[in-house]
Amino acid sequence: MATAAAASGLAGEMEVEAYRRLFPLAFLERHLGQSIRPDARRLSQVRETTVALGAVSTAHGSALVRLGDTTMIAAVKLEVMSPTAESPDEGSVVVEFHMPPICSPLVRPGRPADAAPVISKALEDVLMSSGMLNLKELCLISGKASWLAYLDIYCLNADGSLFDAALISAVAAFTHLETPLVSVGDDGRVFTVGGNEGKTKFEFVNREKRKLTLGDIPFSLTCALHKDIILADPTSEEESIIETYVTVVVDSSDRIVSIQKLGGSVASMEAIKGCISLAKERRHQLRDVLTNSVEAMEVDQTE
């Protein structure tokens, strides 16, 4: 009696999984009809976000971010270089987003992901245009030496909303960043000094390790649009079924840093407005997450 019930239960479960694979759109729509999503989230609910600063000890600034199952690790490394003639008082930032084969079965070593250079460029545009980074802070000696910051973001697990997670990790890595001490050698070259023995031996260009002052921090939210329903923070399963999504990036003064909607079905103005208001709500949540992670790191350091 018990085994028969268990067998029919198993048969019932198998059918659901098969239905999920064979008819993904119908599977999703049956959930949406009840205003819920396959992973039991509400329509406008975002997945749990965690930020851990200082994940890469060899980098000058780093962060590990999890947005549900999507995992990103970002690291900033600074290198001294001579600034360009057009802007002798400014440093520069190079942003690179990588999708190694570990992140998804669709990415293989000979088959790089199409999304990687696009997300790379979008991240660079957003970070520069939002005014979060003041390039003048990256200057050491005007006209001779400045910092070149290499920001590398590696996707460790791709489960939807890649741009959102990448942006949070970039922001967190810059929040964690501390510029190292620097000194000028006999040949006039500027080099970084690590450790404590250097303190007495060298004459320093900058007196102390410094954190960058960040301006308006941008926060983003990707929403999938299906008929009249807005799903916030889609997973990769939802993204593959619903081909229409909008990524809205807002800053702390409610201005729109970027709205990217690439193709998909025609979206009405109400849908776009809905996505913008969801992005604004998300900004408050994300700011709290970032502040908590900074506090957590400071507590760890004093212990």
Next chain:
Amino acid sequence: MEDTRRADGRSPNQLRPFSCTGNPLHRAHGSARWAQGDTVVLAAVYGPKPGTRKGENPEKASIEVVWKPKTGQIGRQEKEYEMILKRTLQSICMLTVHPNTTTSVVLQVVGDDGSLLPCAINASCAALTFAGIPLKHLTVAIGCGVMENGTVILDTNTAEEQQLKSFAHLVFPNSRKSVDSKEPKEKDEEFERGLITSVTHGVMSEDDYFNCIERGLAASSRISDFMRKTLQKEASSVDA
């Protein structure tokens, strides 16, 4: 309110002179040369060809876009343009008509004087029509910029794009016109036009963004009419 004059003498809502040449390339299945002022893009469509690339859904037709810049190597900017175009064109094509096929769209930038992406999208839409690829509707793309005083200017050129703090490239479906001209005009306007693609650069306020969309929508009916006339002319010259 003061009438804002732009550097090249245009009014804020004025577009540059458009031109579209149908099928300049004879080997391609369909091609179009779309010019907006000095920005010129040549689009060529080859397809449908049999087979899809690995990773694409074989139950639908797939679109492959190749963007060739005027000078320089292919970098991230070109990859971004390719992805924007691919996703925009995928949304207008009827992909289930020819499953398991690939249609290639090759874009060559001949001249770049601002609003390059909208010009390319218009060129590829025209080229797809000339190639006979089944489409749900046409796309109309327009570049809008926001000046410091909040005025929205349309069809920005390179000098304006470099000066402006923010600009947006918007793509709308073309305006509907009923075949039966006896139907009242109000019915067309009732149909709400939406947004297919939006790519923004620079920070702007929410109101500025929706202003851009409004102005873009208004101008898009002019571009729609131009496209309709060009396509009708080409179709009639083919029959002749």
